[in-house]
Amino acid sequence: MNTARRTVVTGVGVVAPGGVNRKAFWQLLTDGRTATRRITVFDPAEFRSQIAAECDFDPILAGLTPQEVYRNDRFIQFAMVAADEAVAQSGLDLTSGGGVDHDTVAISIGSAIGATIRLEDEHMVVSDNGRNWLVDERYASRFLYQALTPSSAATELACRFGTHGPATVVSTGCTSGLDAIGHGHQLIVDGEAEVVIAGAAEAPISPISMACFDAIKATSSRNDDPEHASRPFDATRDGFVMGEGGAVLVLEEYEHARRRDADILCEVRGFANRCNGFHMTGLRPDGIEMAEAITDALHQAELDPTEVHYVNAHGSGTKQNDRHETAAFKRSLGEHAYRVPVSSIKSMVGHSLGAIGAIELAACVLAIRHGVVPPTANFEHPDPECDLDYVPREARRQRVDAVLSVGSGFGGFQSAVVLARPTGRTR
Template sequence: MTRRVVITGMGVTAPGGVGIPAFWELLTSGRPMTRPITLFDATGFRSRIAAECDLHQAAHGMNTGWLDRYLQFAATATTEALHGSGLNVVEEDEWRVGVVMGTALGSAALLEQNYVVMSDGGSKWELDHQYGSPHLRLAWTPSMLGAEIARLCGARGPVHTVSSGCTAGIDAIGYAAQLILDGDADVVVTGGAEAPISPATVGRFDAIGVTSSRNDDPEHSCRPFDRERDGFVLGEGAAVLVLEELRHAIRRGATVLCEVAGYATLSSAHHMTGLTTDGRVLAVAITQVLNQARLGPTEIDYISANGTGTRQNDRHETNAVKLALGQWAYSAPMSSIKSMVGHALGASGAIELVAAALAVDRGVVPPTANLTVADPECDLDYVPDIAREHRVGVALSLASGFGGFQSVMALRRPDSGRGETSRP
């Protein structure tokens, strides 16, 4: 019997909104969260702005102890996702519950902080381990993200951490869905987490000139698809989803939010940071997803764009959608929530997938903020500035990453009689 994968719970830690209600209110208001960086002294950097999370552990009942910042984001989102799904792992076959999480940098910020301390601000070649965190060894282990979420959940099935750069979040969810389709798990807790706002990361992006330098007007700095854009804005956060095999969800009386209808990931094999203008590889990935889901182009009601706000990405993504959907590309609304919450690298694909799932569930398409001057090379319907009521039966979520990664996922409203939508 064919297995199907559905979403029954979601949790988010994002700039301007910890939790689904706050996150959705932020997106539908079209309010950008970019501000001057407060996590470190950014004086002297080319780009001194970012979209930071405001996570108060006590306010959310968390006891995260030694956990690195990105793990705190993930733990908070996981707690919300499990609560929203009504899943109690103790009542499940724990060997059939898995975890797949994605991150690009993992504990890179914590490693950087410890290096600064142990090297006396970089003045000493030999590091003094006495000044390092007692938990530093864990920061060297990327698998810690999956392991910590499994510990939090009590999951003893397959546990993995995916690190495929900026597509890590969506790739983790795609891999999680495949575990269920293959019969290796009935439930998988999955998503992505990232805390990249640190001197080393900001400096790396400064060096290649891909981040916005509109420091005097941070709120309007991230402008996907706009003629006046000058680069992306770093963000941070986490998003976690509970995926279940459909019959398993129905048996326990879970509310089905939407179905994972297809997933594909390909490599452009072109350039470490560059993208082809024609978008052919991303277009092929979209087509593969449509074929998996047995959908035609005209059945796509919304596209959650990668939408970084760089000229290269925006042209690439626009042309990919045109290649894959043909004339329908001009009819399907498409928007970028990075304009509001920034680019959270490995977590961005998961955060954007949650936004797409909410659009399916609630019949509202989030806007692209700061889109005021149309770019002639980007001529699709990017839902500028104002959220739009729009029935979304099928949504596509797109992701691109350094290294040439191109990933796509399709979400579909639950079939009639197979579950009802709800509002977490």
């Protein structure tokens, strides 16, 4: 590995509940407002959990053509719009003749469940709303195959920007977004790319997805008070609230960005992941695998735990997760765990499965940029087993030089990313 190569962030794009662009998203977080509500995209009356954080997203107003909307599932539409915003902020001209070698531009996109909405809708059509066991393929969309293969997300973005470098879809459950950006970082460090369009997108608010999480009682049933249903680390929490959306970062090799005088937002200093090999949905209470990922990422970043100014928690709002990662922070950060601010933006934008890690990293970039730590909304009743500084309800202004962001996913996936304010440091 060529350790002299460094990865920086030069662009951020976001489509999230309550904020379908970067500015609106950040305003929602710093205001401490929640975007959770009763589901509107279908009638949820028969479901145990009837609430979600939906994006008020109009793909045409967001700049997509009718053909792009027809061709692509909602999760790919999120990725396309977020990527457009990120590339625009980066200042990279990816048009033909724009001066960028397209052979050195890569795509790394994460998604846990892919085109679930399109597949479910198409099945209703070809089966005549479920009446026929033998489906009639004559009624299927000609783009049904693209809905079946999650790799369509990477293909669509590669075609959109004319990139010829590696193109990958990462699907590691709820850590997909962190892992996709971590993979993009590794492509740059390894010399496989100079620029990576990296992030994740998800559109899971559909009957089949909600039924899956209803079955294991992982989602909140606080249907009478959706605005306050997502309550990470709070003693009264009863599960997570489904979300949707996407976020994309433009990752760039440091010297490549410096030569074109790019505005460097932050640096990716470390990425690590582990798997607990323990249980499909359960977590060991000691948090050792997450702690190991954190320690590895900090080692790569050449940072002492005391140099972390903010921890962006997974903070799903399930009891086992919140206690698991609280234990992991104590194990990896030592006494500093009690001093560093920790918060979960899922309290405001819900849990968008594979997309949330990328959305959270977008928030981390903005926290470094603006010197503000987002709050944990709805944190009102402390859990004695969760005894850290969870930044209750109101954003906190402070200098943020280094951020640790973690994710935990069904299947035992544990990931950690370290971002830092850019410096003249050379490895």
